Amino acid sequence: MVAGHSAGGQFVARYQMSNHVHDTLGVAITYVVANPSSYAWPDATRPRPVDDAAPEQAKGAWETEAVHTKFSYGAFDASGCPNYDRWPAGLQSRSGGYTAKMSDAQLAQQLVSRPTTFLFGQVDTLPLGGFDASCPAMAQGATRRARGEAYVKYVNERLGAKHAVQIVPECGHNDRCVYTTDAVLPIIFPKAP
Numbered sequence: 001m002v003a004g005h006s007a008g009g010q011f012v013a014r015y016q017m018s019n020h021v022h023d024t025l026g027v028a029i030t031y032v033v034a035n036p037s038s039y040a041w042p043d044a045t046r047p048r049p050v051d052d053a054a055p056e057q058a059k060g061a062w063e064t065e066a067v068h069t070k071f072s073y074g075a076f077d078a079s080g081c082p083n084y085d086r087w088p089a090g091l092q093s094r095s096g097g098y099t100a101k102m103s104d105a106q107l108a109q110q111l112v113s114r115p116t117t118f119l120f121g122q123v124d125t126l127p128l129g130g131f132d133a134s135c136p137a138m139a140q141g142a143t144r145r146a147r148g149e150a151y152v153k154y155v156n157e158r159l160g161a162k163h164a165v166q167i168v169p170e171c172g173h174n175d176r177c178v179y180t181t182d183a184v185l186p187i188i189f190p191k192a193p
Contacts, residue, residue, distance in 0.1 A: 111159070168181050
């Protein structure tokens with residue numbers, strides 16, 4: 001189990017798609033990504049700021065524990081944000097470091113195939129706790145929760161992943177609340193087969 005919350009969640013989301021050891025350790029590895037502020041999108045597509053991704057809708061998302069699914073995607077107008085698809089917000093310009101020699105196709109394949117659960121705090125809809133308000137992050141959505149819900153829906157429906165989503169009731173951007181909630185404990189500590 002590789003798990004992380006907030007900046008740790010950003011690390012786990014990117015590590016899940018890019019690590020070189022997943023298939024070499026001889027043990028099953030699963031990933032738990034909790035409340036990250038941004039993602040490495042697998043292509044230049046982004047959520048359109050309408051429906052569940054509209055800023056006011058995203059900020060009011062705390063009113064329900066249901067996963068929001070009314071997202072649409074399309075080309076992003078990069079005229080005011082030319083870096084929106086550069087690593088680590090996207091796959092472009094990976095000129096150095098761990099992912100430099102990996103193809104976009106390999107990263108996408110690993111993103112889709114590795115077992116991952118995404119945890120989003122029900123009320124993680126405010127710009128608190130190191131919220132990334134940069135242009136590339138805002139291109140992914142108005143709140144952490146909206147960004148995560150839109151990202152997982154895209155990866156599952158467009159790329160064929162089978163990642164799980166858990167909305168953690170009554171939790172905001174708080175690792176203790178997220179990791180100690182009864183609904184999350186079986187995800188973090190699964191029973192042995």
